[in-house]
Amino acid sequence: MELTEGYSKVHLKTRKEMIVDEKGLIHGGFIFSLADFAAMVAVNHPYVVLSSSSITFINPARLGDLLIAEATLTEEKGKKIKVEVRVKRNKELISTGIFNCYIPKQHVLEGKI
DSSP states (O other): OEEETTEEEEEEEOOGGGBOSTTOBBOHHHHHHHHHHHHHHHHOOTTOEEEEEEEEEOSOOBTTOEEEEEEEEEEEETTEEEEEEEEEETTEEEEEEEEEEEOOSSOTTTTOO
């Protein structure tokens, strides 16, 4: 994992528990989760939450792939932050996404049951 101001790079090695069929296709939810995690790490704030996202799946991921997600903060307006994420396998683009994040004044679970 790499982390600098407004940037993160994280990886995921796909496993058999992630496949959805006999051909070894990885479920898109794992790719989304990797991208979301990269976005949250790039923001690097203990209270950051995802408010909305848009992700495009370009190529399939397969069992045994090493997926690399790179996230970059592209816009900051007060407590609202936009993060662009690209997920690759080697140099091949797997997905791209925009993650809109928000930093509340307190933890989202604080004061709630």
